[in-house]
Amino acid sequence: MSKPGAVELPVLTTSDTAAPCCPPLTERPLTAEEAERTAAMFKALGDPVRLRLFSLVASHAGGEACVCDISDVGVSQPTVSHHLKKLREAGLLTSERRGTWVYYKVAPSVVAAMSAMLDPR
C-alpha cells in the first residue's frame, strides 16, 4: 500500500512470458515450448554490445544504471536504449522511470534461473 500523498513512480514491469521456467538442461530434454521461452533469454545475451551493456548495468554502483551512466561502448545513446529495452523484454533487466531517465537493474531471479539451468551445482 502507498502512503497517502506518496509519489507513484510508473514501474515498467518485466514481461510475464520471461519468467524462469525450466529444469536443468541435463535433467531431461526441453519441450519445444520451454525451449522457445528460454532461448529468448540466452539470445538476449548473444550479442556482444548487449552482453557488455548487461555487465555494465550488473556491475554499476547501486546495482542499477541508466543510459545517462553509459558511455564508451562505441554505440549511440539510442542504440544503447534499444539494447537495454531488449534485455528488459527478455526479462533479464527490470526498469523504472525517474524523471527524464529510465533506470535499469538486473532481475536476479531470472539470471539465477538461467545459471541454474546451465549448471545446477
Next chain:
Amino acid sequence: MSKPGAVELPVLTTSDTAAPCCPPLTERPLTAEEAERTAAMFKALGDPVRLRLFSLVASHAGGEACVCDISDVGVSQPTVSHHLKKLREAGLLTSERRGTWVYYKVAPSVVAAMSAMLDPR
C-alpha cells in the same frame, strides 16, 4: 598413452577461442573483446531448436548422443547436424567420430563457466 594396436579414433576438438574467459557479469563491465568471445556462447543457446538439441545431448544416457539418437525435434537430420556443429564451434559440445557417426557430449567446464558468469553463487 595408447596401447599398441589400439584403434586411434579421430577426436574433433573444441575451438581454442571458445574457452571460458570472463569474470562474473556483476564484477566489472566486460571489455569489448571479452563480450565478443562470450556472446558467441550465449548466442549458440539463443535458438530454440539448438537449445532443445543441447538439452537432448546433455540429458541423454551416458552424457552423449549422436544424430542417430535424435528424432522428434521437427527438423531434418542435416539440420540437426548443422546445429550440433554450431554448438561445438561455440565450445559447448565436444565431439568424437566413431565409425559412421559423430558423438557429441557437453563440455562441462565451458557450461559451468557460463553459469558462473551469470551467477557466481
